[in-house]
Amino acid sequence: MENVFDVLNERGFIAQVSDAEALKERLREPATCYIGFDPTADSLHVGSLLPIMALAHMQRCGHRPIVLVGGGTGMVGDPSGKTEMRQILGADQIEANVAALRGQLSHFLDFSSRALLLNNAEWLLELRYIDFLRDIGKHFSVNRMLAAECYKMRLESGLNFIEFNYMLLQAYDFYRLSTEYDCILQMGGNDQWGNIVAGIELIRRKGGRNAYALTFPLLTTASGAKMGKTAAGAVWLSATRTGPFDFYQYWINTDDRDVVKFLKLYTFLPLDEIGQVASLEGQEMNAAKTILAYEVTRLTHGTEQALAAYEAASSVFGRRDLPRTLLTSSQIPREAKEEAEAVPTTHMERARLDEGIPAFVLFAETGLCESRGAARRLVQQGGAYVNEERVKTFDALIGVEYLTGEGILLKAGKKKIHRIVVGP
């Protein structure tokens, strides 16, 4: 079997490793590794996809991945790289979030075999302060912590004691997992480097075991935006927060320069196939983006949803030929096919349509625009379309005469679409 270290390395997952040679050697044998996720919301977002994929690669290569949900550390808040203190969550909120995260992660990891999902609240909540200080605290040098990169930013704007402890708690997590689950590797974003290394150090001092750190690059898109952020907010993995169609569109809109990178990181397509994408030129790149979007959507929301999103996008933006030789491992259908319905849809009572609804009201109601004022602006700027026709006045009445077999198709700008269907 392939060494997962090479897999991660070749696919661009690695920013830093504590001891590359030794780790690679160690990974010849099955090992246990972990990544921490903060339960700050009831859904993960695209930013978490990278660590999730890393764990999935681990499992595929025969290792045991542990997802550590920070039910305990979430009550403290990680100051790394943040300029402000984070909101501290209540215990029941965190508990609900943990349950939701488990559901999402199970799309990527098989918890029925060897993967584990643990919550550090299990051991952190019962810590006794004095014991903790004596057993763990004594191994930490405040001088060194203050010098750590992850606290730099906060030292300028202010760092309070609760957050300062975050590093100790995370180090303690690693130590617990090391002794109880024989976990030898912690992975995380590159901003976690300091915290992870602190754990390695603690493990060594407490018992001389070996442990390793591996961090992922902190991705920004080629245009500099943070991964997974759009105007509408974060792109979530939860279908109720970000619909599969919008999720698919997020990936379609990938910057040309990011396509290869994303195919490597966010799909399981073989590297030699991805290699050809680099030579695509101009519009040909769109075929690769289509496959990228399809594959990521499939992993996150399942084949059915991915297909639906793909078909919906094809029907709205036009079908594009997908060369048979491109990324052949992808199961994306390359033949023309009947349309599926995945365009975000609103149901509307017949009576309202009979009366007619002013265009700006309609656009605001479907969520295509944030407010009626925004809708008004959209129309004024010529960005509002009904059934592919530009709306000329903001209060033009939209009624039954616009109904087609597919309902009424609204577009805000060229990319955001919404369908109105008559019904309850």
Next chain:
RNA sequence: GGAGAGGUUCCCGAGUGGCCAAAGGGAGCAGACUGUAAAUCUGUUGGCGAAGCCUUCGGAGGUUCGAACCCUCCCCUCUCCA
């Protein structure tokens, strides 16, 4: 606990009695150009069927015809001192 500096719209940041729904920049959105890309240029960016009205400058009161701006108390952040 003491001294000082601050808290303005999505973010940064100007504004210190009316000309302020609040400069400038960033980010976003739309248009043109394109390939559902990038870059560029233009427009736009609190709410309301848009006239005008309503809500917004940390919070609560007050002064005034009128307060983001002046006064009082409170909350929070930062710097220095203890």
